[in-house]
Amino acid sequence: MNADFSTTLLKWYQEYGRDLPWRQTHDPYAIWLSEIILQQTQVKQGWDYWTRFMHRWSTVEALASATEDEVLREWQGLGYYSRARNLHFAAKQIVAMGHFPDTLEDIKKLKGVGDYTAAAIASFAFGIPAAVVDGNVYRVLARHFGIDTPINTTEGKKLFAAMAQELLPAGQSPSSVVLPPSSQYNQAIMDFGAIQCTPASPNCMFCPLIESCIAFRENRVAELPVKLKTLKVTERHLSYIYIKCNGETAIHRRGPGDIWQGLWEPLLVDEQQLSQFSHHYSLRLVKKGVKHVLTHRVLFADFYLLETTTKPTLPNDYVWILESDIDNYALPRLIEIMIEHITSKI
Ligand code: SF4
Structure with a gap:
């Protein structure tokens, strides 16, 4: 069943996956930059900024030698400026390391890089089998497997992280230019959440997972995933x-x-x-x-x-x-x- 789920998503991705410029490269710098920009920004807006950054600072060394003011100015309009400051700081960290960190643990040491971003960089740049868990992944897993454990609790986070990891397909990359199945699957499930199994209007009628989707069968699509209301302090x-x-x-x-x-x-x-x-x-x-x-x-x-x-x-x-x-x-x-x-x- 789990293998079917992953295989179906991979097939869907072949046909409907988004063609994004940072997916055409294995350059960890370009991938890291895209992930930081996309942390709180929609793909459409982030794309422009990514292109401008790559044009102005095409390597991590170039970014590290810019001033913080220059980076902040280029970032202007994206908001959450701590991302830009962390990006600049981490560029210097990478230059000091002598190379882009290439293990999950070392990638996590970069300022501004949390679990999700580290897994994304590790998977997309280095083909490391690390599951990404973002809002899209929570939604698809919660609905398809009918899980109502709140996603913003410690228990929920652990449960979904373990499940996402277990669903990663095994297998090596056939060549150095093709990502291994685990990395493609990571991209597939995120795109599936963004395009097919969307928050407000999932396209269930034309979904390749409709037969096995528990939320659809039990008419609970709108209820899942569950998020506990956090009271405002x-x-x-x-x-x-x-x-x-x-x-x-x-x-x-x-x-x-x-x-x-x-x-x-x-x-x-x-x-x-x-x-x-x-x-x-x-x-x-x-x-x-x-x-x-x-x-x-x-x-x-x-x-x-x-x-x-x-x-x-x-x-x-x-x-x-x-x-x-x-x-x-x-x-x-x-x-x-x-x-x-x-x-x-x-
Ligand atoms: S059937 Fe609907 S809810 Fe289930 S995975 Fe497909 S789009 Fe999502």
Whole structure:
């Protein structure tokens, strides 16, 4: 079954594979350049840039001897400028190595080259049987084999990487100018994902894999691949006033529907309340912008100290407790650390 899958893709590729200029060469420099450009760029736009780069700097030595400014200027319009800086840096790395690295491990040492890019260079430039796993590959494998393990989890990444590797066809290249079957298969599955098994409108009706495709059979094409929603990390700013009044302090318990539900904290104030307190009392800023990372939030907290002999009027949910009793209350770790810090400084 797996051999059928790979053979079908190779056949499809013979007929429909994209004719891209960096596929007409084994020059690792040209292939590496194309892979870096295509990391966050569509083929159509990337093609132009690749041609311009190759025209201006036809060898890695030439690129390495350019200034970073020149490379950045040529890159202008492609975005994600760290790619251009890494490209230039890696060109110098390669020149220092004395040759283009020709093993998967050494290719990975180049700045800006991750697992996917390293496998692509190793496979397309050196014929190394390393499976490439990009978005296209995830989609084709998930759909054809009906796999619903989320692709953006550690488990999913491992599973798909192992599967992709297992599907690589064996065999040597018949000549030095023809890529071995594993490399052709890598190109085939990526093109298949880009042209046939596309994200929104896969051409299932005219697909050579329709008979064996589990997603098609089970009507799950639109569901696969599964990607876990990653919640956006938001920033939040908090201001606390720790009140010391004749050996007592005021705390309240946090309510439901927010962070730290059920835990206790000192007086939490918004900007307006903070300015009112500053107006009436002498507040001392103890720590500013203390960073605390939660799963989907990054908190930045300011801590103030208010020492007074008369208790300020506070909202009803605040209670006055002996400072020495604070250990009996469950506090968020950030608050615990800050109270320890404040009380140890007094
Ligand atoms: S049948 Fe449809 S979903 Fe399945 S591999 Fe072909 S194009 Fe993709």
